Amino acid sequence: MDRMALEDDVLLREVTRFIYREARLQDDHEYDAWEALWADDGVYLIPANGEGGDPEQEMSLVYDNRSRIALRIRQLHTGKRHTQAPRSRLCRIVSNIELLECEGDTIRVTANAVVYESNARGETVWPSRNEYLLRRVGGELRMSLKKVVLINNDKPLYTLSFLI
């Protein structure tokens, strides 16, 4: 793909549909459908302390490879993940979706998101700048990276146990 692809409104619409669908599956706690959006080499990264340095060297809130993503989903399914029993009620707005780069079969996309969470503790707002690497697998877009940079991640954060 090339510069033409970046300006391709059809591709932008397809990516936007994908990201909206991901957001809805997360808000609805549709764990398995969300997990199916990942490529086999998927990495789910939520840095701490700013953009985060090298996640191989520094602590991140989440730094899951594909098998750890699956473990996270299996834990949620037990019904004994107390912090999600009952589940958080969620509503997120995703916006500012931009295609930044196309290289080979991979598209780099950025978006902003704000998640409103309500649970027994109270209401919490989770604002983030997100980055995706999307790849076509069998004709469908799949995530090989989702990086969620919470804009308040340099401060103490409450428990974050839903899918963001």
Add this chain to the structure above:
Amino acid sequence: MGAMEKPFNWAELVRPEHVHGSVYTDPAIFQADLEKIWYRTWVYVGHESEVPKPDDFVMKSIGPQPIIMTRDRDGKIQLLQNRCTHRGNQICQAHKGSASTFTCPYHGWNFGSDGELRGLPFSSGYEGVDRSKLALGRVARIASYKGFVFGSFASEGPTLEDHLGAAHVAIDKLVETSPEGEVEITAGFLQHKVKANWKLLVENETDGYHPQFVHASIFKVAESGIGSLYGPNSTALSRYFGNGHTEFDLRPEFRQRGQLLGWFGTTPEKYPEYVARMRAAYGDDKANAIMIDGTPHTMIFPNLFIAEIQMFVLQATAVDETVQHVTALQFKGAPELNRRMRQQTMGSVGSAGFLLADDGEMYERTQRGLQSRNPEWVYIGRGKHRERRDEQGLLISDVTDEVPSRGMWEHYRSMMEAK
């Protein structure tokens, strides 16, 4: 004693097997906790490896107060208050860095990394003023034990060694996991905030009764061997060290299993270089013993929790808010082990951790539960009938028993009663 301070009957509130719910929920008691504990006893602040070079600094805390930990030009660790001695403005906004001086942005006062006042703009206005009396506020006493830096706001009192007492073995054992005998804190911290009183966290760190319930979900799906350490048939022990310090002693279980690195859920074949370096450093017998026994699970009162592969620093910020600063322990000379330490720590702890997110949920639900007035008391009598003394004379019991809580509360009461 301030005129506003309510007199509390501590012996009434904190009994041998019952603790009154208000000690977790009363804002006046939280203020008393700050005065009598956090601003008096030895509180863990940071690690020497976080400020390796002269003029390095890192922002830390003692309770709600920020503390700048620096290494001054002479290589000495300083614990400075983030408050200009002029009008009180905060002089440092960064989490960490390197700076030979801190300049207050309000009126340009300038302080060295040792806290001394170096520069006063338009100095003719301060004729005859003694600059040495305008140095940054310092934590009254600083002491370091094997790299772990503690501060006490009390200018007099027990030494750090007296305070650690028998619990110093936790730090001794911990550093021996490194073939070079040193821990390094280099992986950065997660800051996990909970709406709960700090004492609930202190108690939970060595509560061996909860893991099979609170952590059932992850033990099940990860097919972890951890759960059985905390069952009714476990040979692991709970221990009270005195001075509020508590631990689980998991060695009886690991010694039964007799597996090198079994405590870490791995095998020596996966870490041949580490095993070789440990044997070269300590000799085969001692190295094998260290690698079978594993690292400590010890809560050093009031705020340093050494949790086998990670370290928590608790920060009491309000009667119903506590921040857990947590990082992977890193052992000098063990890079292969350290990578796994970081990966496991990231999975387990922090806001999204497989373990700690559920602990956090329990802390917050308990804090809310304690608002209910009947019963008034928390019951901490589990295992009272079977507690016993070890060969050192320290109180021990089964790992699921509440010896650690009872010990912690006895120490708490004595600190709150002290003049």
